[in-house]
Structures are given as structure tokens and as C-alpha cells.
Amino acid sequence: MLIILAVFTPITAALYDSTVRGMNFWSVLVVREAANLVGVVCGIAVLYALTHARGIDSSRIPGVLAMAFITTLASAAARQAAQIALDPNRTRIEPQLRFAEASSSLLIVGVLVAVLLLVAQRERLANTQTILLDEARRALQDDHESLRGRVFDHLHGTVTSELVVARVRLLDIARELPPGVEADGVLKVAAGLQRLHQLEIRRLAHVMVASGLDTSLHEALTQLAASSEGLCDVSVAIDAEFEVFDHASTGDSRAFLRLAIYRIVEECIANAIRHGQAKDIDVAITTRLTGRKRLVDVIVTNSGDLTAANGPEGVGLRVVRARAAAFNGSVDTSTREGRYVVAVHMEVPD
Template identity: 30%
Template structure:
């Protein structure tokens, strides 16, 4: 239990001094409470005719207080509890008999346990015991005293005890029902919060995936464009045809990158549209782009994949190769780039190696590209290592292949 209102309430709509007394009630709840209140008031007022031991002037305040307690039970449990106590004390002080309007007390106890703050929650619990004691005293002990204990003391004590137990059972039953309803409300709140947290986590994961895809697409495409632009600049005078081919490659690569970026931005705006993801069939196009940039790319795939690998594995392999080849274009010395793929039944082993000059060697494998590749491998359940091996920079990855249902 806590000091805040129950789930779904908004006490901040009230002035600060009244925020702890009132809860927000929906129009539907207002309508239901209004109808119940009108019916209850009609029954209570009509029942006063059957009570002939007290005048209407004495009965009306009790009935009004009980009606007020019932009407306030959902809106303000503390005020409802106070109204019920005032009505009960007035009723006993004016020596009235129990009446149908007293049913409101059970509703109020339910409301204190279901909707009240921690203080009101326990005040309702204590009121059940105190109310049972007051009922036993008012209905048994005081009349026995007035009659000078017409029955034996033992019989009077037994009657008082039984009355107390019966009243306590009835009052605690209402309070316990409210406590159970409170638990249901809290359970709904927890489930709602859990769903919200899962949706936020899913959104963050999706944004992270899109950010990695954006990085891979843009970095790779720009690396190809830069390599082609440099080659075209050097070949423009000696070989105009080579410069023209380089410009065509730049145009093609830029258009493809623009289409990929637009697709990723569409996914960012509309998360429900996942969009197509690269597969192993797209590797040849990736190799062609790298070779078009003037890189001697050597690909060795042994053994070849048997059947269709899971989509997550295909995406991880493609993105890791894309980033590794992009790094080779950026930092390589122009020499050959070796790519190795081994599709085993339970895993795929991947490595990309190329020579790099001392001036182009990263101080450590901690750039964003390496981090992104490692995250790709980890998301697929595998691992990735990148570092210098002699005069070469090598990326090695191992990604498990989970069984795919036939």
C-alpha cells in the first residue's frame, strides 16, 4: 500500500489542499453512482414510515448522512467514512433503531479498502473493529444496563460477544472485499506498466536497429563514393572512359543509398512497417560495389549454406560484411581484401582481412563500426573480434544457426 491514490485516479485536478481527499471519477461512474444514490435515497426515505419510534426530524439527519456517505464513497473515501461515523453517532445519540440506510456503512468500508490512501485503508480496517464494538454496546450492553440486567451477567456477556462477532464479520467482509478489489486494480496497473515498459524497450530496440542500419548503409555507400571519386579524379585525364564508369558507379551507389535511407526513415516514422531486410542474395551486389571501387576482393565460401538460414543470421552476416568491407575501403592500403564464409550446420564463421598502412591503423578496435559489428553478432547470439594480426586487420565472427522449422 502507498499514500497515493489508486490506479487510474488523478487527484491533481483538485486544489492542492483537497487533492488528498478527492479522486477523479469518470462520467460513467458519476452516472452509476447517481442512479444508485437516487434509488438508495428513495428506499431510505420510504423506510422511515416503518420506523415509528422516532420523529422525522430525528430520522432525516441520519438518512441524509448515510446517503452522503454512499454518494461520496467512490469520490472521497475519507469524507465518506467521516459521514458514516457522524450518521452512526447521531443515530445512537438519538436512540434510533437500525434502519435500511445503514447499508451505506458496508459500501463505505468497501470504498476505504478499495480506493483510499494507506491512512484511509487502515482507518477503514480499524473502523470495522470499533464499529462492531459500538454495535454490541449499543444493541446489547446499554439496554441491559437500563433494564438493570434483567438476564444473568453470563448470558448478557455471551449475547454481547456474539453480537460483536457477527457485526465484525459483516463489517470485515465488506472491507476485505474492497481490499481484494484494490489488489485487482494494482495488478492491472502493474500489467499496464509492464506493457508500457515492453513497448518502450521494443521502441528503443527498433530505433537502435534502425540506427545501426543507417550507419551501415551510409558509411558503406560513402566509402564507395569516395573511392570512386578519387579514382575518377586521377583517371580523368588519362582514361576518360574510366572516369565515366566511376561516375556511373557513384550515381548508382548514391541512388541505392538514398533508397535505403528513405526506407529506414519510413520505418522510423511507422514502426509497424518492418520493410525488407538484406539477405544472402544481396551479398553479390555488395561484392560488386566493393569491386567497382577498385578493390581486389577475394571471396571464399566453404562450405556453402545448405537450405535457408534464419533471417536474423542472414541480416547479421550481411551487415557485418558490409561494415568490415567499408572499413577495408577506408583504411586499406589498396591491396586485396579476403572474405571467408564457412556455413556449418550449427554456426557460420566469418572473417574479413586486409592490409593497412601504419598511418591508417586504428589504435584499438573501438570505433563505432567495430562496436556496431560486435552488437550485430551479439544480437544474433554470436561473438565478434577485430584486431591487428601482423600487418593486417582482421575481423572474425561466429554466429550460431538455430534450427529452422521445416
């Protein structure tokens, strides 16, 4: 903008001097162009020096205004000095007109520099906000995954070992008892512990580590649906647009989004089974553009008891809201055609 101002504004002054004052158009234009370019170079050099100066804080408005004032003053002074040096006769323009011209140039350039600096400051603030948001997402996910890792270790180690020991002890007791109702009852309890170990504990351990997520969200949700077999029928549908960036190689920010979606779907499935006794659950993941932002919609519907849906909001739904908020998202709940619907909308990070 400064270069454009320096190149084209002298044409107007040269036309004035040639038509009103009878001066040579090209000589006036050359002098003004050269003087303006000297002023621009000086202004750019001063602005560069000020942006690297320790005494001026360019992140605050007073610092921005000080930089604009110093830059424009230096540019105008250099321009006037160059114009006098290149016009040895000193007859081209009267002193009062020279002062008016310098003042107007100072005002225009000062406003332009201030606007440009404020725009740059706004960009820096936006970048800082993005970085802080990414760090908040990372901290939230790391905290949740760390907790899940500790629970997984406890399930896979202590709980599993104690279940095995309890089952072996029950089998020993059953062998010591005479055949009959008591022995059959003990064997039944031992069989129940075995089913608990093989189905529930292993399923929970599988869910804790988000198996398949290192490949894609689609693969992880497919395995999650398979782990719920016998408890509930879960169907997963992901649109083609989401599949484009649903891969482990699409970057760290997308990895956090995939993990958040996985945990949201997992929480919705667990709530539907635990509180609504749902027998079938449908999961749909789609993407859409809203202005310059791309949103991902996660819609989970289930056929569970709607009485539980009308109760107070539980911990599970609050966890879903917290995960969505990390991506500037929102969560809506409703009932539709006899089914409970959880709709989550989140921004896709760049």
C-alpha cells in the first residue's frame, strides 16, 4: 500500500504543476517519484527496526501508535529532504505548500501504518488463541487418556488376577462339596465369574485403549460396535467426506478430533445400554461447511427407555459436553420418533 501511494500520488501533483504553474510535467514527476521512493525505503527501514526494538511492545495499542508515528515522521522527513536535494533551484513549491503536503502525507501514511500494524496484531492474537486452544485440547485428552490407562492397567492386572483366583478357589470348593444343590450353585457362580472375565472385563479393556484408532476412526468404531455384541446392536455410518481425512496420517490435530469423537460415541453407547436398556443404537458421522469453517456432526440415536432421557443430566452427558467444547462444539439432546437422539457438533481443526 505504501509503495502504491508513493508511485501514483506524484502523478496528481505533477499534473497540477504542469497545468497551473506551467512547469515541465516529466521533471516534476521524476523528482516527486524519487523523493517518495526514498521516503518509503526510509519508512520501511525504520518500521523494521522498531518491530525488533525491545523498548516498544507491538502487542499493545500504545506501542502500535508509537511505531506508526515514528515511522511516518521518519518517512515524511526523508521524503522532504530528498525532494529538496533533488530540486536544487528550490522554486518548485512554496514553503507553505510544502508544509501542507508534508502534513497530509504524514496523516495518510500514519493511518495506513497504524491499520496495518493493528491487523498484524490481530493476526498474532488469533494465532495465539489457536495455539492455546490446541494446548487445551491436548491437556484434556492427555488427562482423560492417562486416567483410562491407569484403569486399564488395574482391570488387566489386579481385577483379572483376582477374578481368576476367585474362580479357581470356587472350583476347589465345589470339588470338596458332595454332589448336590450346593455344589451346583458354587459351579454356577464360578461360571458367572468366567463369563464376566471373558466378556465384560475384556470388552472394557478393549474399549479403554481405543483399539483400531491408530488406523482410522472408522476401524475403531467398527471394533467398538463389535465389542458391544450381545449387549446391543450398534450400526456405524460415516460419510465419504469424513473418510477423506479419517486417517492416522492426517496430522496431530485431526488425531485429537478422532479420539474425541471415539470417546463421545463410546460414552453415548455406554449411557444408552446402562440407563436406557437400549437394544439397538445408530451412529452417523457427517461433515459440512459453514462459511469458512468445516463442522463434523456426530448423531447417536437409540431405542432405549425415554423415561431415563427425561431425567436430570448425568455425568456421562457432561463428559460429552466437555469433549465437544474442546473443539468449539455443542451438544443437543432430543427425542424423535420414539428414539433418544444425541447430536454433537464440533469444528474440524485445520
